[in-house]
Amino acid sequence: MTITTVDASTTSADGTRIAFDLTGPARGLAPAVVVVDGVLAHRVPVTLAVASLLGDRVTTLRYDRRGRGGSSDTPPYGVDREVDDIAALLEVTGPAALLGISTGAFLALRAAADLGSRVTGVLCYEPAYDVAGGEPPTDPRMIAGVEACVEAGDPGSAVELFLDLVGMPCRLVPRMRASPSWADLESIAPTIAYDGRVLAEIALGRRALMGRWHRIEQQVVVAHGAASAAGTATAARSLAAVLPAARRVTLPGHGADVPPEAMAEAVAGLLGISP
Template sequence: MDKQTLSRDGTPLAYQSTGRGPAVVLVSGAMSTGGTVAPLAAPLAERFRVVVYDRRGRGRSGDTAPYAVEREVEDLAALIEAVGGEASLYGVSSGGALVLRAAASGLPVRRAAVYEVPYALDESAARAWAEYAERLAEALAGGRRGDAVELFLRLTGLGEEMIQGARRSPLWAGLEALAPSLAHDAAVLGDARVPRALLSSVRVPVLSLAGGASPGWFREAARTVARTVPQGAYRVLEGQSHAVEPGVLAPVLAEFLAG
């Protein structure tokens, strides 16, 4: 990240900008920095000015306490202002939930695209999320970053053997460094239920995407988003999972964002 801007509360935000044309800000999900969505920048930069940034509490960006979801919306406002005063947004997973919140807030957003926002569609899923959020808060309050990472990995369906293997990996220290930001994503998702009132207030076109190889509930959640926003469209990327391939996603995003 070679550039920096300041959010309203003074938090420094590290970002990169590539390409020329209408601005598009890419928003990463949980346990990730801007580097996770950076591979998408190159194919989009042929038609857009693509902004990749580290969300607060990650990478080279700062993290001013106390955290509030509104501060992350203000972060997007600062980035949009830094690149010309108007932009489209793309967010993956919980980053998509942040994008939808920003679009509903009245920021100068042209269009918004989201991929597999993990909304809970039934009470069982909502209870599982509530239990995760409670245990996550306890682990982070006790300084147990490793336990927080384990909780998240279990939530994503990773098996115990793979989790323990990850603990022994050289990458584990980096995961623990990101652990406090899991609380940010939990706050962005709230109770994880579909925020129908918020989505109904979005006044820009929204493309809600899901992968054909992902669990079915991801597609149903994406379809629900598209049905709830006033100007929603839904599309499935065949053969794709939650870790969508940039080469498959980029042409679909470009078509929508150029609209």
């Protein structure tokens, strides 16, 4: 059976064009899931493989977060605007679960808190922050440092700064700069600070997510790779512990190397369909 993936776009509340692809049945004919990517990612191959494996049992929507790929951007940035983007996508799919990856897990949880029954559940894959750790939710360089590089017309340095923050050995950076993907990373470098603000709002501000865990009543699955770093498992455990209706699962592999079959099975479990 051939599963068709269709490219399209919708418009968010502030007029931003949000590009997406849709795999599987039309609205209302199957449960739906919207993929919320993490920092410096948009519509990565593993999630397309997951969409293909879910096939006609699930309507899978993958989108480019604002400022990435085929989506436009409208300043000033605000996390609420990214929640509006998800709301616009839910107009396409109908009520849907969210698959949030890395920093995207916290954006998905923010949407679950804000959008209520329009979000039917959340799968958080390798959330990027230990909510019980007591440390600041994000290094300030991920916002101010990145924004300074971008404003100076040096997006490459913004990407390098982020890679340093996540612990990439400096000897590997020249190899990354020489890769075909570097130009794409530079083009979406401003959005690194967006993810920094998503993380900052976990704990900071009037509408801090930490103060609203109780509002996330949807089923939540928090997943991490069996071969991922110990800190990743710790972050997953800490997040599952604070959410009212959460359970934790371990998938084979790690990071983007998780087998698509395992991710598809986790999505199917969240949606209550056979794997």
